[in-house]
Amino acid sequence: MDFKSHLLKAQRNKEILLKHLVKILGKCPDWVTIVAFYTALHFVEAFFKKNHGLNFDHHEERHSAMSYLMPEIFPAYYRLYDLGFNSRYKSIKDMPTCDEAESAVRHELSQVEEFVRSRI
């Protein structure tokens, strides 16, 4: 995908997140964090494609590149990745809390989006 397609995908995910999922955050904090993570992922992919001509098939390679090309937002992005991972693969007890899901949208995703939009 080109960088514009990644941005469109990120924007679409974000709209679904804010218009629908956030309203039922108390019932599904896990799905909120999953969509928040994939929104951030497409923002990050847009940045890599536009500025470095890179795209990644695996998380590990993307994280390695982020560690030196976008260290400013690495912790925020990684928290989204981790919360999304727990939501997708782990038990109910490992599921993100409502506070974590709210933070994912308000802080982590906002940091990632702001960083990317100011650089592409």
Next chain:
Amino acid sequence: MTLQIKEIEKPLRAWSYSIAAYNLTLLKASLSHPFEVFNEKATLWSKIISEKLPWLVKTEKALRVFKERIDRIEGIQALYLNMREAHGRTPSDFIIDIRVMISDSNRNLEYRVYAAFGEFLRTSRPLLFDLHIIKLRGREPEEVVSKEFWRYGWTSNRIF
């Protein structure tokens, strides 16, 4: 209360020793079956030892530095590791999975762990690692980590 300090396991080092030991076994076997061993196996192991062992050593050194950084962060309960194959994705052909245990959600603490991990990734390229924080929420580490993981060393606030 009696405190027992568990011997620190060094699986990566143990693995590199086992490769060396296996190589000696091959050498010994070659005395009775010289052509079979040298033609079919020795080339393979020679390749492994010459190409992969340096990455194994580099991985172990990198992890030791990372663990020192993690140990300085207050609130870390344990660090677990696992090695998985990743052919063609990294010169070492393996990825190390890392699990960091904390008691419960703590955004500030998690950010410190992720920042340390980001720095670790930056300085360990082209090796690949994957980290996840596990919130124990009243459970023991052994209850939540998969069996193939091993506990890496001793952490600041927990003595075995």
